[in-house]
Amino acid sequence: MLVLTRKSGDGIRIGDAIVVTVLEIRGKQVKLGITAPADLSVHREEIYRMIREQNEMASLSDGMDVTGVKEAWRTLNEAEGIKT
Amino acid sequence: MKIPTVRFGEIDVDPSRIIDMPGGIPGFEHLRRYVLLTHRENHPFLWLQAVDDGRIAFVVVNPFLFQVSYEPEIPDDVVRKLSIGKEEDVVVLVIVTIRKDPFRLTANLRAPIVVNGKNRRGMQVILEDHEYPIQFSLLKTPVLETEAGAARKEMAISTALGGV
Numbered sequence: 001m002l003v004l005t006r007k008s009g010d011g012i013r014i015g016d017a018i019v020v021t022v023l024e025i026r027g028k029q030v031k032l033g034i035t036a037p038a039d040l041s042v043h044r045e046e047i048y049r050m051i052r053e054q055n056e057m058a059s060l061s062d063g064m065d066v067t068g069v070k071e072a073w074r075t076l077n078e079a080e081g082i083k084t
Numbered sequence: 085m086k087i088p089t090v091r092f093g094e095i096d097v098d099p100s101r102i103i104d105m106p107g108g109i110p111g112f113e114h115l116r117r118y119v120l121l122t123h124r125e126n127h128p129f130l131w132l133q134a135v136d137d138g139r140i141a142f143v144v145v146n147p148f149l150f151q152v153s154y155e156p157e158i159p160d161d162v163v164r165k166l167s168i169g170k171e172e173d174v175v176v177l178v179i180v181t182i183r184k185d186p187f188r189l190t191a192n193l194r195a196p197i198v199v200n201g202k203n204r205r206g207m208q209v210i211l212e213d214h215e216y217p218i219q220f221s222l223l224k225t226p227v228l229e230t231e232a233g234a235a236r237k238e239m240a241i242s243t244a245l246g247g248v
Binding site for chain 1 (some may be wrong): 091106107109110111112140141142143161164165178180181182185192195196208210218219
């Protein structure tokens with residue numbers, strides 16, 4: 001991993017089109033500004049990882065499970081008096 | 085075109101029905117083309133089947149059927165990337181996770197699949213709004229099929245995607 005030391009107001013450039021600027025340092029928090037091309041998405045790492053894990057879990061759902069859900073659904077709706 | 089799938093066998097897909105997801109979705113960045121399939125019987129779940137990998141399919145649902153107050157704000161960069169012209173063209177679906185226990189059914193409201201029905205281009209949008217959970221329990225709120233708003237949204241989906 002490349003490690004660079006930067007002060008508030010300093011930036012780093014990644015390739016031609018990405019600039020990360022340190023906007024503010026306050027206690028344990030750093031505020032970063034990111035300029036990147038519109039076709040690149042930028043996310044907080046932990047959120048991105050959670051979405052990826054959820055997608056991976058979701059991809060394991062199979063047709064049998066869907067049938068089970070339908071039954072569960074009907075049971076609940078009937079309990080609520082909702083016509084399915 | 086015919087595509088082999090693990091869950092549905094070989095399916096015949098009209099190429100004009102393919103949804104293009106240029107960046108893939110997190111965890112599946114290499115898969116860019118999907119088709120939306122309805123489940124055999126009439127119920128709110130749809131399948132988002134990857135065209136280029138028969139093993140990968142996601143159960144998706146119209147979130148407005150469950151959560152009428154759901155108002156995901158589509159960021160400007162998404163509007164640009166998908167070339168969204170009108171709000172009516174936007175189709176929002178959320179990915180459902182089904183576990184062994186069917187009552188533990190959750191939907192990812194934090195990262196909806198947003199599709200421009202006009203050009204069939206889509207992406208999974210990670211919302212900045214922290215209020216929307218990644219694991220929203222669907223079966224806590226039984227579906228209100230008579231809910232006028234939800235019915236309207238449902239119609240919007242089939243119109244925008246021109247059936248499936």
